[in-house]
Amino acid sequence: MNKKCFGVDLGGTTTKIGLFQLDGTLIEKHEIPTNKEENGIYILDNIEAFINNVIVKNSLDIKDIIGVGIGVPGAVTDDGVVNKCINLGWDVTDVEDIMKKKTNFKIKVGNDANMAALGEYWKGGAAEFSSIALVTIGTGIGGGIIMNGRPINGFNGAAGEIGHIPIVYDETETCNCGKKGCLEQVASASGIVRVAKKFLIATDKPSTLRGAEEISAKLVFDEAKNGDIVAFEVVEYITKYLGLALANVAGIIDPECFVIGGGVSAAGQYLVDLIAANYKKYVFHPCKDTKIVLARLGNDAGMYGAAKLVIDSSKDS
Template identity: 55%
Template sequence: MNKYCFGVDIGGTTVKIGLFTTDGTIVDKWEVKTNKEDGGNKILPEVCASLEEKMQEKGIAKDEIEGIGIGVPGPVDDDGVVLTCVNLGWGTFNVAEEVSKLTGIANVKAGNDANVAALGEMWLGGGKGHGEVLMITLGTGVGGGVIHNGKIITGTKGAAGEIGHMTVNYEEEDSCNCGRKGCLEQYASATGVVKVAKRILAKSDEVSAIRDKDNLSAKMIFDAAKEGDKLATECVEQLGWYLGAACANIATVVEPDVYVIGGGVSKAGVILLDVIQRHYEKYAFHAHKDKEFKLAELGNDAGIVGAAKLVINE
């Protein structure tokens, strides 16, 4: 095995890049702008140019690079074929082959960004020491990644792990961003919990610290719940109910050792883990109880760490 590898996490605004030794140590990390001009055709050439510059800066030869791993915001199959990335302007093409061609480095692998982040948390973060991991990312939406036996479950079209679009409420009348109704994302994301809070507030005249806020946020709701605010606590309970029940259902199929919770909402901390686990235990099949729920540990580095892991075979 060679000494170094690159982990690349392509986002809609910036591309995060890490240079690693093959034991997982970050040597350097940096960002470049995601240039979406010309249908996103400039993104990969500019990323590869940045990799070349870093190798020259560090005095690293190409034959010292074990490989390049890449996370992208869209479905990716096991061969590195991206099946449309709307946010980047990409259609269907083989990202791994293109990067290999641009860099001259043969070992290039690509994966969906949420799945890759889950792999990173399994390797060096909240799921370290476990081979069966489910990562749930609670941000503007709800993302997920399933790790089985230390490897990403991608599905036939690279879209496995989209737990944010599990239907959890068949009575919902409002549409999710995906066009369906009643998705987990509508209740458990940062935007979803605010929407739930507004519904709860509309049905009550009770005084609450979260009432009449112009820019109500998930953080405000959790902070108020920590202080014992009744309506804020009801919002948190509802989020925990949806997530806990969803995790119990997921366990009947993949039964992870540990659930790793990341994303902006995870900054709420222990109160979030506790409410999810309590509702999980209520609905879990008897053989699936007593699972660990942990906070993600890698933050914004999860994507580059997981991308690096794609090309490292321990």
């Protein structure tokens, strides 16, 4: 009954480390800076050292630790190999093998967005559903897919990359990924600002956005809710593409539920309702009533999902 595990969410700036009971109770969580010096060679050592500290501080018996789950911001194959991670400076890195040798614990590694999806599926907004697609709308757009309780990595470790679905076919500017026309370019926080600026240039209609010191995605949503016509047109435009993207996802994996997370999801049910209205317009009819809900775990989702990943794998073996 005293069994525990660690869930680690390795991010480009900070790393979150949670100690969990196997029923998903978070015992304690910590955040340490991610040291990216020298192409990230210290990152895994730092995680190992921190986990050891937590074990010593809590006088834990290492026999009670069933393993460590780690979410990383890059493409990850089923056997825990990270296929380059530009954010961390990593080349192809066998995180599972390296950490196993360092710690002697069972290690499971997943993509951070997939881990966030697994967290929301386990203890968050989608806890009552068995297959979900998570879309995190923040600076960029991430996504993760859980089918029958398992994250889908894909052959290249890139399944669920909803942000880079090509969707604006006549886009002229280039996405961070190097392509043109990705969902992320119009519907991420930075994409929303970009679209708003374009709309303001293209019209003479009055808008409170014009006088704003700095336009943010939050401001666009706040002003749309307040009845600003241009802000609402921007919101309509971006939720059209979000609805269309989800309809495309439904056409392939037909999840039981979509979960909307990330900073922009602070716009709440207002955002969900507009996405849902557009989704219904575009989706194949059997998927028309698929639930769209808000994420609940915020920045802790990845940590929860990483813990769940290692718990599930210890049940398998």
